[in-house]
Amino acid sequence: MNQRSSYLSVLLDIVAPRSCLLCSQFLSHPLASALEKESLENYLCSSCRNQLEICEHPFASGRLSQVDKFFSGYQYTGSIARIIPAWKYHHRNEFFPLIKILIYLTISRLNLPESDFNLILAVPLSCKALRKRDFNQALFIAACSSSILGLPLVAGQLVKNIHTPQQASLDRHARAYNLTADTFGVIDPEVVRDRKILLCDDVLTTGATLGTVAGSLKGAGAASVTALTLAQVGN
Numbered sequence: 001m002n003q004r005s006s007y008l009s010v011l012l013d014i015v016a017p018r019s020c021l022l023c024s025q026f027l028s029h030p031l032a033s034a035l036e037k038e039s040l041e042n043y044l045c046s047s048c049r050n051q052l053e054i055c056e057h058p059f060a061s062g063r064l065s066q067v068d069k070f071f072s073g074y075q076y077t078g079s080i081a082r083i084i085p086a087w088k089y090h091h092r093n094e095f096f097p098l099i100k101i102l103i104y105l106t107i108s109r110l111n112l113p114e115s116d117f118n119l120i121l122a123v124p125l126s127c128k129a130l131r132k133r134d135f136n137q138a139l140f141i142a143a144c145s146s147s148i149l150g151l152p153l154v155a156g157q158l159v160k161n162i163h164t165p166q167q168a169s170l171d172r173h174a175r176a177y178n179l180t181a182d183t184f185g186v187i188d189p190e191v192v193r194d195r196k197i198l199l200c201d202d203v204l205t206t207g208a209t210l211g212t213v214a215g216s217l218k219g220a221g222a223a224s225v226t227a228l229t230l231a232q233v234g235n
């Protein structure tokens with residue numbers, strides 16, 4: 001069986017060669033016996049995997065107004081700083097399964113207690129940003145988290161009322177002034193009232209966005225807001 005798996009792996013390498021999503025280095029197919037186990041090795045070479053820096057010191061939630069607890073998977077440096085922009089801004093669809101694995105690894109490593117949450121939400125994009133990007137990266141992360149944790153996801157309840165300049169294009173001070181309490185709204189407060197919410201986003205930079213959204217959720221009656229991002233800038 002192992003020999004047959006090995007032959008199949010070699011055959012696949014010839015007829016359907018694959019390469020690292022970041023540096024294009026050749027990636028050998030996994031043995032057939034391991035095909036069902038989707039892993040980082042299927043998408044990144046060892047060098048690019050080694051440049052994933054796990055977030056050991058997440059932002060203290062005290063620095064994020066209205067956020068009760070904060071968790072993040074990776075530091076926004078090395079490979080993750082190349083993966084997220086390629087996925088988010090350059091419409092590289094092949095990155096979706098990789099992002100799903102990174103979220104799975106993050107949630108598994110953090111061992112998030114399911115009892116701490118009973119509703120998952122995503123930081124919304126404005127309609128203009130959504131039209132430009134075609135998808136909300138935070139919603140994809142929230143959907144992955146919902147599937148992994150077995151908790152309900154509610155989409156479309158949080159809205160971004162006005163289109164603000166993209167946070168990533170602003171410096172630290174401008175980011176804080178770019179958002180106000182009215183920037184985000186909750187359509188039906190009953191949906192979030194007394195709920196323990198896991199709020200998902202892709203990257204935390206200053207925490208201005210997460211803090212503002214968490215404030216809107218608390219204003220609508222949410223019992224608690226825990227934030228989870230795939231990556232954080234600095235700490």
Ligand SMILES: [Zn+2]
Nearest residue numbers: 020023045048
């Ligand atoms: Zn690589």
